[in-house]
Every structure is written in C-alpha cells, then in structure tokens.
Amino acid sequence: MRVLIVEDEVKMASLIRRGMRGEGIAADVTAKGEDALWMAEATAYDVVVLDLMLPGIDGFEVCRRLRGDGVWSPILMLTARDGVSDRVAGLDAGADDYLVKPFSYAELLARLRALARRGNGERSPELRVGDLCLDPARRQVWRGDDEIELSAKEFAVLEVFMRRPGEVLSRFQLLEHAWDYEYENRSNIVDSYVRLLRRKIDRPFGTRSIQTVRGAGYRLRENGGGE
Numbered sequence: 212m213r214v215l216i217v218e219d220e221v222k223m224a225s226l227i228r229r230g231m232r233g234e235g236i237a238a239d240v241t242a243k244g245e246d247a248l249w250m251a252e253a254t255a256y257d258v259v260v261l262d263l264m265l266p267g268i269d270g271f272e273v274c275r276r277l278r279g280d281g282v283w284s285p286i287l288m289l290t291a292r293d294g295v296s297d298r299v300a301g302l303d304a305g306a307d308d309y310l311v312k313p314f315s316y317a318e319l320l321a322r323l324r325a326l327a328r329r330g331n332g333e334r335s336p337e338l339r340v341g342d343l344c345l346d347p348a349r350r351q352v353w354r355g356d357d358e359i360e361l362s363a364k365e366f367a368v369l370e371v372f373m374r375r376p377g378e379v380l381s382r383f384q385l386l387e388h389a390w391d392y393e394y395e396n397r398s399n400i401v402d403s404y405v406r407l408l409r410r411k412i413d414r415p416f417g418t419r420s421i422q423t424v425r426g427a428g429y430r431l432r433e434n435g436g437g438e
Contacts, residue, residue, distance in 0.1 A: 212347075212370060213237040213388045215252070217247040217273065218262045220291065223312075227260070230316055234350070234383065235363030236323075237391040244268035251277055254387060256284045257327045260319075263290040263301065271304045277303035285326035289314075293371050324348055327374075338373040341435020343420060345373050354416050361411060366431065368404045369412070372421065372431035381428040405429055412436075 214231060218224040219242040231238040239254075241247050253257055259277075263270035274286055277338030283346055285307040290297065298309050307329065308322055324347045336402045338345045344353045348367060350357045361369065367389040371380065382384055382401040386394075389404075413420055413436060 212257045212323070212367070213391065214239070214251055214323065214436065215247065215254070215256045215259045215284075216240045217244065217260065217270070218251060219265050220262070227316075227319070230320075233363070234320065235367040237367065237389055237394075239391045239393075242266070244270065244273040247273050248276055248280075251282050251284060252280060257388065258323050259284050259286045260323070261286050261288050263288060263297070271300060274301070274304040274306050279319070285328060286331060287319075287322055296319065318382070321348070338370070339435075340373050340376045340431060340433065343373070343435035345370060352412070354418075357416075359411050361408075365404060365407055365411070368401075369408055372429070376431050376435075377433040379424045379427050379430045384428070401429075 214236055216224055216227055216238055218227065218240070219346050223243070224242070228238045228240050239250060241250060242265070244267050247259070247261070261270045261273060265273070268276075270288060270290070274288070277284075277286070286305065287308045287310060288301045288306045289310050289312060290301070291312045301309055307326055310319060327347075338347070342386060345351075345366075347370065352361055352366065352369065368385060371385055371388045385401045387392030390400075409421055411415045412418075416436075420432050422432060424430055
C-alpha cells in the first residue's frame with residue numbers, strides 16, 4: 212500500500228509516517244494542500260490521509276479539486292473538528308471516511324485497509340489468489356495451510372501483486388506502490404524483491420506464481436501458481 216499524508220503538524224505527520232513504515236506501508240508526506248494536489252495527480256495512491264486545517268488551501272478545497280480533476284484515490288479526512296456539519300461538509304466534498312483527532316493509531320490503520328479494499332473493488336479482509344492468501348490486518352501470508360514469513364517490504368510487494376492478479380505490472384508500478392518518494396528509484400530493487408518472493412512463496416511449494424513478462428514487468432498468475 213502507498214499512502215499520501217497531508218498534515219501540517221510536523222510531529223503528528225512524523226508519528227503517522229513512522230508507524231506506517233514499520234508496517235511496510237510506503238508513506239509520502241506534505242504539509243501543504245497545493246503540494247498534495249500535484250502529488251496525488253502524479254501518483255496513484257491507495258489512500259490519501261488529508262488533514263482539514265492546512266495552510267493555504269484547506270482540506271475541503273483539496274478534496275474538491277482532486278475529485279474535480281478526476282483523482283479517485285480514497286480519501287480519509289483527519290481533523291480536530293468533531294461537529295456533524297464538518298463531517299458532512301468533508302464527505303460532501305468527496306471524502307470517503309472521516310477520523311477525529313485524537314485517534315487510535317490501530318483504528319487509523321484499520322480504516323486505511325478498509326479504504327484500500329474499497330478502492331480496489333475488493334471487500335474481503337483477506338486477499339486470495341489461488342491457494343495463496345494474504346491478510347493485511349494480521350500481516351500474515353499462507354500458501355495453503357503453510358504460513359510464510361516475509362519481511363515488511365516483501366509483504367508490501369506481494370500485496371501489490373495480490374491486489375492486481377493477472378495484470379502485468381511494470382517495475383515502475385511496483386516501485387510506485389511499495390516505495391515512497393524518499394527512495395531513489397532504481398528498478399533493480401524490484402527484481403531483487405521478486406527473486407526473494409519467489410524463494411519464499413514459490414520454490415518451497417514447487418509453484419511458479421510470479422511470471423516475468425519480457426519487456427513489460429511481472430504478473431501474478433490468477434490461479435496463484437496452482438494447477
């Protein structure tokens with residue numbers, strides 16, 4: 212999952228980002244609504260976490276402009292305002308969910324996972340492709356009845372594949388969803404993580420779920436490597 216955090220409280224933004232990175236979630240941060248507009252238009256974020264009280268244009272206006280420009284990434288609004296009128300205004304501006312400060316970090320993560328599922332048209336808490344299963348909430352992966360231990364970044368790359376089974380994903384698309392802007396974009400890191408995943412989710416089970424598509428990228432077979 213790749214998330215854009217739009218929050219002008221530096222400490223709050225830093226805490227959210229640190230927590231997300233610990234979960235293997237790629238997180239970009241900006242404190243300005245103007246920057247959020249071009250960042251959200253340039254990158255297909257899985258979720259945008261948007262604070263309402265921002266310098267310059269506020270969160271309501273950012274949300275309206277993004278929707279007006281055809282950016283449909285799910286938006287979770289954060290605010291210290293807890294009035295019904297503010298929640299209604301945020302949802303009417305195009306937001307998908309609303310969380311009032313102070314909030315539980317566990318709840319924030321749960322809401323992000325729910326929004327990511329909604330944005331992909333997926334409703335099940337678990338992602339299943341053939342006998343391969345990934346649980347975003349518990350950070351666990353199974354092949355059949357066998358649990359597979361993955362690092363946070365291996366998990367993030369596999370999640371990108373499992374949200375788009377059968378699709379050919381370029382190295383850039385995988386970088387875009389599993390790494391943030393602070394990472395120097397080098398496509399060979401994607402190849403390295405694909406090799407690591409194959410060693411863990413395929414080789415021990417005699418399967419070949421991640422296919423190389425010459426000149427294009429990689430694809431997770433729709434049957435998850437099963438017959």
